[in-house]
Amino acid sequence: MKTLTLFASLYMALCYLFIFLPVVVLVLFSFQAGNLPVPPLKGLSLRWYLAVFHDARLMGGFGHSLVVGVVSSALSVLLGFLAAYGLARYDMPGKRFIRGIIMLPMAVSYLLVGMGLLVSASALGAAPGLPTVIIGHVVMNMPLAFAICLAQLGEHQRRIEYAARDLGAGTLRVLLTITAPMIAPTLIAAFCMCFTLSWDEFLIAFLNTRFDVTLPVVIWGLLRGGLTPETNAAGALIFLISIGLMLAVEILLLRKRRA
Amino acid sequence: MNRSAWGGVGFTLPALLWILLFFIGPVLLMVAASLHPLTAAGVPSPQWGLGAYRAFFSQPAYVQALIDSVVTTIVVTVLSTVISYPFAWSIACVVPARWQRLALIMAILPFWTSYVVRSYAWLLAISPVGLVNKALLALHLIHRPLMLAYNPHATELGFVHFFLMLNTLTIYASLKQINPRYELAARDLGASSWRAFFGITLPLSMPGVATGAFLTIVLTIGDYVTPQILGGFRQLLLPQLIMMQIQRQLDLASASAMSLILTAIVALAYLGLQRWLRLSRL
Numbered sequence: 001m002k003t004l005t006l007f008a009s010l011y012m013a014l015c016y017l018f019i020f021l022p023v024v025v026l027v028l029f030s031f032q033a034g035n036l037p038v039p040p041l042k043g044l045s046l047r048w049y050l051a052v053f054h055d056a057r058l059m060g061g062f063g064h065s066l067v068v069g070v071v072s073s074a075l076s077v078l079l080g081f082l083a084a085y086g087l088a089r090y091d092m093p094g095k096r097f098i099r100g101i102i103m104l105p106m107a108v109s110y111l112l113v114g115m116g117l118l119v120s121a122s123a124l125g126a127a128p129g130l131p132t133v134i135i136g137h138v139v140m141n142m143p144l145a146f147a148i149c150l151a152q153l154g155e156h157q158r159r160i161e162y163a164a165r166d167l168g169a170g171t172l173r174v175l176l177t178i179t180a181p182m183i184a185p186t187l188i189a190a191f192c193m194c195f196t197l198s199w200d201e202f203l204i205a206f207l208n209t210r211f212d213v214t215l216p217v218v219i220w221g222l223l224r225g226g227l228t229p230e231t232n233a234a235g236a237l238i239f240l241i242s243i244g245l246m247l248a249v250e251i252l253l254l255r256k257r258r259a
Numbered sequence: 260m261n262r263s264a265w266g267g268v269g270f271t272l273p274a275l276l277w278i279l280l281f282f283i284g285p286v287l288l289m290v291a292a293s294l295h296p297l298t299a300a301g302v303p304s305p306q307w308g309l310g311a312y313r314a315f316f317s318q319p320a321y322v323q324a325l326i327d328s329v330v331t332t333i334v335v336t337v338l339s340t341v342i343s344y345p346f347a348w349s350i351a352c353v354v355p356a357r358w359q360r361l362a363l364i365m366a367i368l369p370f371w372t373s374y375v376v377r378s379y380a381w382l383l384a385i386s387p388v389g390l391v392n393k394a395l396l397a398l399h400l401i402h403r404p405l406m407l408a409y410n411p412h413a414t415e416l417g418f419v420h421f422f423l424m425l426n427t428l429t430i431y432a433s434l435k436q437i438n439p440r441y442e443l444a445a446r447d448l449g450a451s452s453w454r455a456f457f458g459i460t461l462p463l464s465m466p467g468v469a470t471g472a473f474l475t476i477v478l479t480i481g482d483y484v485t486p487q488i489l490g491g492f493r494q495l496l497l498p499q500l501i502m503m504q505i506q507r508q509l510d511l512a513s514a515s516a517m518s519l520i521l522t523a524i525v526a527l528a529y530l531g532l533q534r535w536l537r538l539s540r541l
Contacts, residue, residue, distance in 0.1 A: 008349040015346045016365065019424060022380035023369045025390050029383065037383055039393045083274035090267025102274050105282055107473075107529055108522060109481025111498055115518045116285030119292050119511055139282045142274060171266065200373050202484055207505070216375045223379055223488065232383075235376030242371035250364070 023239070030232035037229040048233035058234055061218030068130055068214055069199035072137035073145075076194045077187055079138070080145030085179065088153040089161075106143045113139050114204040121208065128210050136204035141194040148193070152186040153179075185252040192245040192252075200242065293515035303512060311516035321500060321517075327411075328497040329524065332480045335415055336472050339422035344468070346423070347430035363431055367424045378488040381417050382408055409491030417485045422478075426471035433467025434460070469535035476528045480521055497521055 030049070034042035052058055083102055087095060105113065117136050121128060157179060164178045180187065202216040209217065215238070222231050295303040296310030304310070315321050350362045372380065385391050385407035392404040407413060437460060445455040483498040490496070495503075497517060504514035529536070 005353055008345075008353040011345055012349050012354075012362075015342070015423070015427075018420065019366060019369055021391075022377060022384055022420065023372055025384045026372065026376065026380040038386065038388045039390055079274040079277055083271040086267040086270025090270070092267040098271050098275065101278055101283075102271070104278060107477065108525065109477050111481040111483070111501065112286065112289075112518055112522050113282060115501070115514060116282065116289050118505070119289045119515055120285040122511060123288055123292070135281050138277060142277065146274065196371060202374055203481075206483075216373060219373065219375050219379075220484075223375070227383065231376070231379060235373055235380065238373040238376065239371060242373075243368065246371055 026232050026239070027236045029229055030236040032229040032232070035229070037227055037232045048229040049237070051230045052233045052237065055230070057218050057221070058215070061213055061215040064130060064212055065199040065215040068133050068137060068205070069195045072134045072141065072198045073191045073194035075134070075138045076141040076145045077149075077191045080142045080147075080190065081149045081180070081187060084146050084149035084153055085175065088150060089158070102146055103143045105139050110140065110201065110203040114207040117204065118207045128208050130209065130212050130214075132208040133201075133205045133214065136208065137194075137198040137201060140201070140204070141197055144197070145190040145194055148190045149183065149186060152183050157182050185255065189249040189252040192249045196242045196245050200238065289515040290519065292512055293519055294512075296512045297510050301509070311512045312520075314513065315516055315520065324495050324497050324500050325520065327494055328480055328521070331411065331415060331418075331486075331496060332476055335418040335422060335479050336475045338415070338419050339426050339475055340468060340472055342419065343423050343426035343471070344430055347427045347434060347467075350427070351431050351434040363428070366427050370421070370424045375484055375488075377421065378417050378485050381413070381420065382488055385413060385416070408489060411490060411494045413489040413491070414486045414496075417489045418475075418479050418482070421485075422471070422475040425474060426468075429471035429474070430464060430467040433464040433470075437463045465535045469532045473528060473532050473536055477525050480524060 028041070029037035031044045031046070032041060032048070033045040034040075083098075086092075087099060092098075113136050117132050118128075120126075121132055126132070160182070161174050161178055164174050169177070199214070200216055201214075202220065205214040206217050206220065213221075215234075219231060219234060222228070222234070292303070293311050294307045294309070295305070296308060296314065298304045346366065350359055350366065354362045369377070383389050387404040387406065387408075389408075391407065392401075395401045396404065407416075441459050441463070442455045445459050446452065450458060481498055483502055486494075486496045486499055498521070501514045501517045501521075504510045504517065
């Protein structure tokens, strides 16, 4: 057993090394005082972070990504929650079929959704732009919000909903004043999860925007200009924001489990 | 149907309509577009026809891209599963219970680096002047920088890194759901620890393995960024060809046909893994 533990620890150390290698390279050379994000490290500086904040393209992309992320995640959670509530609280024929249709986008690649929207927009003569990206992100993230909500709508809340109904509350009132507040941490967690996926999504955004591009598409453009520590700084900042959101998810869902 | 059933339909309707209007509808339009191949004049033909598909399968370079995409996907899926299983098992069965959550969070933390930036970070790490080569040179393990980037193996490396994290998560979740008493019972009945693992633990963790493998297949075969940044130009994968159809040829018919061929492969993978898949329980 001792040797097994030793082997396991060694193996885990190697895996962690592999997993963290690109992150270390990314963050370390975002502090590069020189002009290239490769060794040697010519001293530490924050100049590339300043450059990011003064880069109009990056900041514009950040603004677009923020809008796309917030709107698409709010829609994903709203639609996903309603659908999960309907499936968890009502008996109806074809439940499996309805669930299958809603979960369907989880089984296809972003490329198919992005291509579908591109072909449709061009068939309808619609101009490419952020609304199309938002629509695509809801298609990809709503199944996730739906699955998260469905997993949290248990028997415990159902009894409290019955009590509210016995006291005369209507369907909508129960939903808004009883169910939604009770699973609020889940809804916020689902929102954060959808947001981190949406604001970092590349393919759908790349295919369906032309001028109002999102942050990943701006960074894609930066890469064509060659290697610069500015890309590292932008990447490190995105990482920081995503990690912050995921920590929020972790804390929200963990607190819920303990409660 | 009684009144209560209609209420349930009402709640699910917005989500269903969204999927119908913005996913199923557009995919059907793609199917239609792929059946109107471009004419010599560069406009979609008014007649229905399989020209776009025939053109794809009669071009050796395209078929090669399809084969390369499938091979890359298989290599990536097998490697990430084989590497992540012992890792997930170590976290679930060797790490003390109170540290497991932290160990798992650390194992998937770099998952949240930006998607485009992650491939770029690997490029920095393995470029001839990058950290890996500099470290190997300093340790006198090599005398000249290795050409690690801009080839198909660099693409696989980038993919395996990402899916190692994803598969570790799904396999860990599956391992934790197994009642430890099953394995103890097997041991009590005289099974060796290897036999207990292969007879009990491994089969019961298959849902996690299959779910991770399926997500790996879907996301690898449809990815454009990783091969484009890390892969160089000697080997093009199918999504890169699709992008070329859109950007250079303005040929949505061929691009649609290729995307649907790609989706057909994903559907085959789904059918193959279906009996173990638990997509809704991620």
